[in-house]
Amino acid sequence: MTSDPCFSLPSHQSFNTQSLLSFCLHITKSIHQLKQIHARLLRTGTNQPHLLLQLTSKALTFPNNNHYACHVFDQIPNCKNEFIWTSLIRSLSQCSHFTHSISLYAKMHKNGVSPSAFTFSSVLSACGRLPAIQEGKQIHDQIVKSGLLSNKVLQTTLLDMYAKCGVVDDARYVFDEMSDRDVVSWTAMVAGFAKAGLMKDARRVFDEMPEKNVVSWTAMVAGYANLGEVSAAREIFDEMPEKNAVSWTAMIAGYGKCGDVRGARQVFDEICVPEATSWAAMIACYAQNGFSNEAIEMYWEMRSLNVKANEVAVVGVISACTQLGDPFIANSIAKHMEERPSELTLVSANALISMYAKCSSIDHALRLFDNMPEKDIISYTALITGLADHGRAQEALEFFDEMQKAGITPNQITFVGVLNACSYVGMVDEGYAYFELMTHTFGIMPLTEHYACMVDLLGRAGRLKEAHGLIESMPGAPDAGVWGALLGACKVHCNAELGEIAARRLFEIEPNNTGNYVLLSNIYASLNRWDEAERIVNSLEHYVSEQCRRNLM
Structure with missing residues (x-):
């Protein structure tokens, strides 16, 4: 307990207690002391509105304590102090709590507190950063009604808000109306x-x-x-x-x-002297263009110079590791990042989960996921897809259920992972159920990737005619992935009839893929239809020789 004088005051000295608590609020130097004073206010019953206002104002002077300041402010009954309202709105906006800043302004308006030009400017800045164009337009109307539209600072803030929201016509109108x-x-x-x-x-x-x-x-x-x-x-x-x-x-x-x-x-x-943003841009440039080793080398060079990696740099080097698929390099980069939790944002943690999954370190992905303080749709989708790809279908489906219980709505990519999980373990009925869930419950239009998963699921179960019927029912044209899934299943189950149909479509879609010729030939060979197998091989040889001749011309 601190030795501040306010903590030794007898509670019955009401007037002196209030005066000295006010003095303590004025001189306090830390958020810890401030909260102790707040506790004393509550214990002594001296939490008068003017003291809570002073406490709120003081809380705003300490970084990262906006929510505490709002909590104190909410205890003030029917507060009409425009300065405190504005200070909170401005502080929330400056600390990137834009939605909270706008909702606090709406509450201020509802409580009948008249905003100043500074209030309008602060909340407009929040609207521009979100962006929240509808709220911004409503505030514009309120500025007109308030008679403050001629304020030069407000005009510029309005212009900036419209510009950041991408509504350039309105921005241009405000700009043209400005006299100065x-x-x-x-x-x-x-x-x-x-x-x-x-x-x-x-x-x-x-x-x-x-x-x-x-x-x-x-x-x-x-x-x-x-x-x-x-x-x-x-x-x-x-x-x-x-x-x-x-x-x-x-x-x-x-x-x-x-x-x-x-x-x-x-x-x-x-x-x-490159700054962190320039290092990050160069790392991202290398990674985006397939220069994975160069991206990783640049990352280590940046760290050797004690340059702090930002989110772009972290995601860039993780992308490079994912492209290489080298578990050793991936783990060394990941270990280095996890030792610096301040640099591991939600976006970079999601990228790490994907990297672990693609570099055969799915258990590392699970541990990272479990330790994440915050998870979103990308976190769950990356893990579900990774588990499915590693044949751990039941776990993938369990995390899908957990995601829904957490109130996170799945997207198209999530369902690709879920359907893949069903396919790997032959859960045909469950796969159909998830397909129905995706289309009817969540209103997601199936992509060709979803149909390819379903064809693969039915094909693995030997239900080839059903798979072909599903392809024929597709609203759009099936792509190589869909027909390839059917051809692969025909190879496993030695079905030449449907294999021929799938192969002919594939020859049209991707004539340069020689693997399709080989698959069809193998289907004929497995059925001892050697003449057909030889015909396909001869066609392949002719195609390859023709391509070589063209390349030499």
Whole structure:
């Protein structure tokens, strides 16, 4: 227990207790002390509204305590203090609790507390970051009714909100109505057009700007780079009087998107001291373009320089490990990451689960999943798919049930994993039930992948005519995966009739896949139909020789 004077006060000294508690709130230096004072307020019955207001205000001065501040604030009956309402809304928005910030504003409005321009600005920022365009438009209407629309800061915030939400027509309307535009409003308009991919409009406004800043230059670079127009991005980039980390990163990402790994590396090497975002962009560029070893080498180089890996870097190097499928490399990277839990976000943890599953470390995936404080649809889907791929069908289906009990709605990819699990263990009736669940309960239209799973499931069970009937009932054209599943089943069960049908379709869809010829030939051979088998082999030999002749021409 701290030795703060407020903790030694006798509870019957009401007036002095309130005064000294107020003083203690003023001088407290930690959230721990603040909560002790709060406890004393509750014990002594001196939790007066003005003290709770002071406690709420003080709680906002300590980082990562917005929810506690809101909890204290909720204890104040019918609070009309606009400053505290606004401070909470602003603090929640600044700490990325955007939904909570907007809902608190709605509660403020319902309680009849008149917002200030600062209140409107804070909640509009939250709307822009979510994005929440409908709420933003409602707030716009309220600003008009309040008579504050002429406020320059509010106009700029409105413009920025519409631009970030991608509603560039409304952003342009606000921009055109502004009588006094500063560099911030010009930049918001440029960034809005660039984000929407309207680079001609962005360039026109950019060229009209009386004064450009590094943000407007960077918005142009990023806009062109995101569209894959690297030459235009490079032209703007080279003209920039001052480059920042965002512009360097945008150029690297732009080259990576176009598959120009060498160009991306040249930009990276031009940076005097690369920041974490630039390292991450280069790692992602390597991984996205199949340069897995280079991505991993760059990750280790970055860590040797004590550069903290962000989410993009982590996901990039995990993707590279997944591509290689090397358990040793994968485990070394994963161990390094798990030793740094602060860097292991939900997104990167999900990527790790997929990597473990694809690198034959499904037990590691299970342990990581169990230790995750937060799980989403991607977490469950990655684990279910991984377990199914490893033949652990019953566990996969158990996690599917757990996911639904947790209130997480499955998606199309989840059901691919579930149907695969059923296929591996021959659970035909269950597979049909899950297929019905997907279409009728969750309203998910089956993809060709789902039909391929069902054909494989029926094929493994020897129900080949049923599988062929399912293919014929498909609303769209079956792809190679669907016909391939049927042909493979025909090979197992020596069914030449349906094998021929499947093979003919496959010859049309993927004529370069010689494996289909081999499968059909093997079906004939297993039935001692040697003439047909030889005919298919001869057709294959003729096809291969013809391809070689064309390649030599």
